[in-house]
Amino acid sequence: MSLLFLAHRVPFPPDRGDKIRSFHILQHLAARTRVHLVAFADDEADHDPPESFTRMLASCTIVPRDKSRRRAAVEALVGGKPVSLTAFANRRIAAAVAAVRERHPIAMTFVFSGQMAQYLGPDEPAIMDFVDMDSAKFASYAEDSSGPMRWMMRREARLLGAFERDVAARVSASLFVSDAEAALFRAGGAQGRVLAVENGIDSATCDPAAVSPEAIAGPLILFTGQMDYRPNIDAVTWFARDILPIVRRRHPARFAIVGRAPTAAVQALASDDVIVTGAVDDVRGWLAAADVCVAPLKLARGIQNKVLEAMAMARPVVASAPAAQGIEHAGTIRVADDAEGFAARICDLLDDPVAAAALGTAARAQVIARYGWDARLAPLDALLP
Template sequence: MELLFLAHRVPFPPDRGDRIRSYHILRHLAARARVHLVAFSEGAGEVAPPELAGLASVTLIPRTRSQAVAALAALTKGLPVSLTAFASAGMRRAVAARRADAVYCFSGQMAQYLPAGVPAVMDFVDVDSAKFAGFAEQGSPPMRWMMRREARLLGAFERRVAARVDASLFVSAAEAALFREGGATGRIVPVENGIDAAAFAPAAVTDVAAEGALLVFTGQMDYRPNVEAVRWFAQDVLPALRRRYPTLRLAIVGRAPTAAVQALASPAVIVTGAVADVRPWLAAATVCVAPLRLARGIQNKVLEAMAMARPVVATAAAAEGIDHAGTLRVADDADAQVAAIAALLDDPAQATALGAAARARVIERYDWTARLAPLDALLGL
């Protein structure tokens, strides 16, 4: 089979949420079909990683349109910014040049390039329109209007795409249900994220990043929900914990920290920026935290921490997509976060047992091979 794989970002390295999912799916499909990857690059300087050469033919189209230009085009044309930001004549030509028996389209921004008359699976991952609706609830008046507009227009586009493709995929059953509740029709299927439990294993790490009581948060640190999460935690949760544990520190581990994140750096807060390997930081964590107020689907940061046998304290939003069966602690407000984390800091045996249960749950429930098996039938592989 000739399979066209469309992606809004090069699916390598698998070091952030979207790339983790797209890379493992690409690898799964490449073992079963001849895959042609057509993706956007982050500017003209990005080249195809050699690690992808054995998986697919690779065509990269530079994405150079600024957010301001995309917003102006969206307002002029009555379109969502999410689409105009990824509008490209070069991408249209690249897709048209590839013959395909089927298409796997990763991320809603790429749905505008689905070729007519070719069987297609659309991987929305999350309900992006719902994410913008959530942003609208939190924004100031001008931004609130823009986010509501984006949620409305993008939601209508998502529903049109779902009605024409062979299947629409989401990262969790909760996201799939949310999409249906919003009026979407067609075949809507949850295909969950997995974890490479052999790579994310305590025994795989020899260098531990830090010593002493340490809380660790991992993620892309220019992503708004991550930024808001660490700011809230550092301001509303960490001070109360530090009064009880004066040497306790928080490590914010992830690339591209915004100015707001960098401003959190202090003797109590480590801001690492990009790291070559997140696993030593997870191994060093006394507790991993996921205090996201707005989260969609399955949080890879939580799966990775669980796989590393670390105790995790997460908000309900961050834990919702994961079938954790009680192997992490859920706490929403600041007082609940303080109590949950303090209980683990005070009882190392409980923390160790919770981490061991979390790793066992990940191995049982989130192996990539099992998670991606439904793709074979959906694409006729």
């Protein structure tokens, strides 16, 4: 049997949330069958992945994604389609998919991320990994927008929701990263088999004993993530402006924002008290140096890899309820949703380093017990032909 794996980003290197999940799923499937990968690259470094990655594949086709957001929006408005789909509509990808199907006996297609479902044939066996319910994300964006942008976000939510339901009715199974996302999808009228396949964590790689901490003076509060992603931008902006000043009344803490592609709005947060790093070679050094890791996301879908990574690195975590949702943390995450509460939880941990360290140790133990990738991805085996 051969399997076609479609991905909206090359699943390597596994250094951001979606690529971590897609990499481990791809690796899991490639250990069981021949896998042909067709994927977009939206970064120069992704155009030519190393042999250490491609050797597990039967074939690998990567196409640059160079369509501008403006062009995608115009095409969507003219064609009556979601922008999320027109942004990933590409003749070279369509041709690559057709070529793989013509040359190889494909028994099933695994689609990673809803944008790639447009390349499915009408009757082919397929598994659809939506990861999160994107239509619900855009509905949330609409609530925080106004004027033409509010109309655009509502339109995207409506059209994308209809597309998601249509895809779910055609595939063998629709996967989501958490039970909450799967339940939300069912409640929205989705038909077919809807399952939760949770994210895991590589606790051997995320091991504080194997990493040298970055040399950062003073108490360090850390946020990690892709910094051109709107929920992350909103989170660090809220933290830097509303939460950090409260913390600094009691502790001379610094806030580090670690992640690639920081927007101008994120870079503008940089100060003596706020560090904006951009991309780093190894985020584990920053995690190892952190006194507290935070996830103050007001909009969060599914399970947050940034939280699992911090827990695996034995860091105490303070998170919003949306960011903690879906993670079985057994009380090892401190949860708060307003600025005063967030600051209070952080200050409590900075006040008592021994208790904070014990909380981090318990968090790592919980991750090891509950979130190994092999166990999380085992349900995929029953879906293969």
